[in-house]
Amino acid sequence: MRKNSKIFATILVLVFAFSVMLGAATAAYADNAPLAGLARTTVNAYFRKGPGVDQDILDVIKKGTEVVVLGKVGNWYKISHPDKRVGYVTGKYLEGFDKGIDKLVEEKIKLEEQLKSLETKIDLSKLEKNIVLATTTSTQDTGLLDTLVPAFSKKYGVNVKVIAVGTGEAIEMGKRGDADVILVHSRKSEDAFVAEGFGVNRRDVMYNFFLLVGPKDDPAKVSEAKDAVSAMKAIADNGSTFISRGDESGTHKKEKDLWKLANIDPKAQKWYMEVGQGMGATLTMANEQGAYTLVDSGTWYAYQDKVNMKIVLQGDKALFNPYGVIAINPAKYPNIGYNSAMAFVEFITSQEGQTIIKEYKKNGYQLFVPDAK
Numbered sequence: 001m002r003k004n005s006k007i008f009a010t011i012l013v014l015v016f017a018f019s020v021m022l023g024a025a026t027a028a029y030a031d032n033a034p035l036a037g038l039a040r041t042t043v044n045a046y047f048r049k050g051p052g053v054d055q056d057i058l059d060v061i062k063k064g065t066e067v068v069v070l071g072k073v074g075n076w077y078k079i080s081h082p083d084k085r086v087g088y089v090t091g092k093y094l095e096g097f098d099k100g101i102d103k104l105v106e107e108k109i110k111l112e113e114q115l116k117s118l119e120t121k122i123d124l125s126k127l128e129k130n131i132v133l134a135t136t137t138s139t140q141d142t143g144l145l146d147t148l149v150p151a152f153s154k155k156y157g158v159n160v161k162v163i164a165v166g167t168g169e170a171i172e173m174g175k176r177g178d179a180d181v182i183l184v185h186s187r188k189s190e191d192a193f194v195a196e197g198f199g200v201n202r203r204d205v206m207y208n209f210f211l212l213v214g215p216k217d218d219p220a221k222v223s224e225a226k227d228a229v230s231a232m233k234a235i236a237d238n239g240s241t242f243i244s245r246g247d248e249s250g251t252h253k254k255e256k257d258l259w260k261l262a263n264i265d266p267k268a269q270k271w272y273m274e275v276g277q278g279m280g281a282t283l284t285m286a287n288e289q290g291a292y293t294l295v296d297s298g299t300w301y302a303y304q305d306k307v308n309m310k311i312v313l314q315g316d317k318a319l320f321n322p323y324g325v326i327a328i329n330p331a332k333y334p335n336i337g338y339n340s341a342m343a344f345v346e347f348i349t350s351q352e353g354q355t356i357i358k359e360y361k362k363n364g365y366q367l368f369v370p371d372a373k
Contacts, residue, residue: 038096039079041065045093047085051076058087069094083317128337130159131344134171134179136250137278139323140164142298142367144360151356152347158340164278168248174198174326177333181341183348185250185296185323199326201342203349206357206368210254210319211300213283214240214292214312222292222312231313232262239271241291245282246274250321255294258318283307296321298367305363322371325349348372 041061048055051073061067061081067089068080076088139145140162149160163173167184174182175198183205184190193199212222212231220238225231235242244266245252259266266272273291275282279299286293287307300311325345330338347353349372357370 039067039069039077039094040096041067041089041093042095043093045089047079047081048076048088051078051088055088058085061089067094084320123339124156124343126339127156127158127343128180128340129157130161131180131337131340132161132163132173132178133181133183133344134163134165134169134173135183136167136170136185136323137164137280138185138251138296138299139183141278141280142302142360142362144298144357144367147360148348148353148356152344152353155347155352156340156343158337158343160344166245166247166249166252166278168253174328177328177336179328180337181325181327181344183323183325185321186253187322187324189250189253190324190326193326197332198329200329201345202324202326203345204371204373205323205325205348206354207320207322207371208297208368209314210251210321211295211297211311212292212313213286213295213300213309215290216308216310218310218312220292225313228258228313228316228318229262232258232264235292236262236264236266236269236271239269241271241273241289242266243282243286243289243291243293244272244274245279246276247278249279251279251294251296254319254321258294261318283309301365301367302362323368 041063044063045061046057047059047061049058065082069077070080071078075091077091077094079089080086145162149162153160167186167189170182170184171189171193173179174193190202194202214222220234220240222231222234225234244255275285279295280303282293283295283299283303287309325348327338327341327345328336330336354370354372357368360367
């Protein structure tokens with residue numbers, strides 16, 4: 001175990017070094033960690049299912065589109081499309097990154113594979129008695145953790161202190177070493193957290209969707225909007241009150257992305273209010289003010305009977321809301337409860353943990369869809 005620990009620490013340092021050298025590409029949209037950095041298309045390029053002209057065309061990516069390079073097969077580069085699909089584009093249509101980095105990419109992949117094999121070897125005889133889980137308020141407000149955490153504690157004998165804050169603050173706690181494991185929902189920030197060396201072994205856990213909700217009379221006619229960006233414009237044009245969490249949570253980050261896509265700066269507007277509260281409190285305040293707000297579907301279904309509001313827009317692919325779990329890097333913070341943190345990661349991504357997530361319902365609705373791979 002001591003030998004493995006030394007190897008593990010060495011690999012962590014090397015992987016972190018490679019991440020820095022590669023630029024980390026922390027603005028990733030992909031479900032895979034970025035390997036080679038960001039690039040841009042030089043023409044309207046075919047986005048194919050596999051590497052080769054005989055592969056199905058999934059889409060045409062417009063000239064100048066920023067994509068994340070994940071790897072290479074021959075002269076074809078595996079990339080992440082901005083809408084999170086993964087496919088291939090011929091390298092002659094990409095620019096903006098060092099294509100001579102291929103060998104470095106291969107070495108990084110090998111190191112990550114070694115790291116993954118070591119991460120899964122949890123020493124159950126050395127589980128720490130207590131760990132801190134920093135997580136988003138939606139996992140707490142929905143009541144999911146009231147079921148999931150006791151099941152883990154019963155199985156492993158580990159006490160879990162849950163601190164429910166916004167995703168931004170949960171990540172900051174991880175950066176300070178004030179948590180042993182984080183459960184959050186902002187993929188771009190999660191990728192950055194791992195690339196900067198603060199976390200290891202990020203895993204997909206589950207997903208749900210963001211919803212725009214508002215007064216039942218829908219004064220801004222948001223329900224007539226064709227997508228989330230049009231909905232935000234409708235709210236702004238009407239001057240209807242919008243309540244924002246304003247706390248750098250995953251929900252707040254998504255909301256800011258939507259305003260940016262709509263080319264609207266809401267902070268200077270009288271109708272816009274940031275409250276710095278969790279999701280449940282923000283939803284309650286929006287109800288009291290007769291306002292619109294963005295909410296994750298899990299919290300909505302847990303709270304909908306407590307408010308006089310309705311869903312005014314849903315179903316846009318831009319409102320997809322994935323959750324990930326990440327153990328804090330023991331090479332950076334040697335005193336964290338790494339064995340127990342990894343046991344928690346393994347538990348909630350195992351069949352047992354995923355079944356608990358799948359079967360957890362409120363008011364007859366499934367709040368989260370298990371998504372561990």
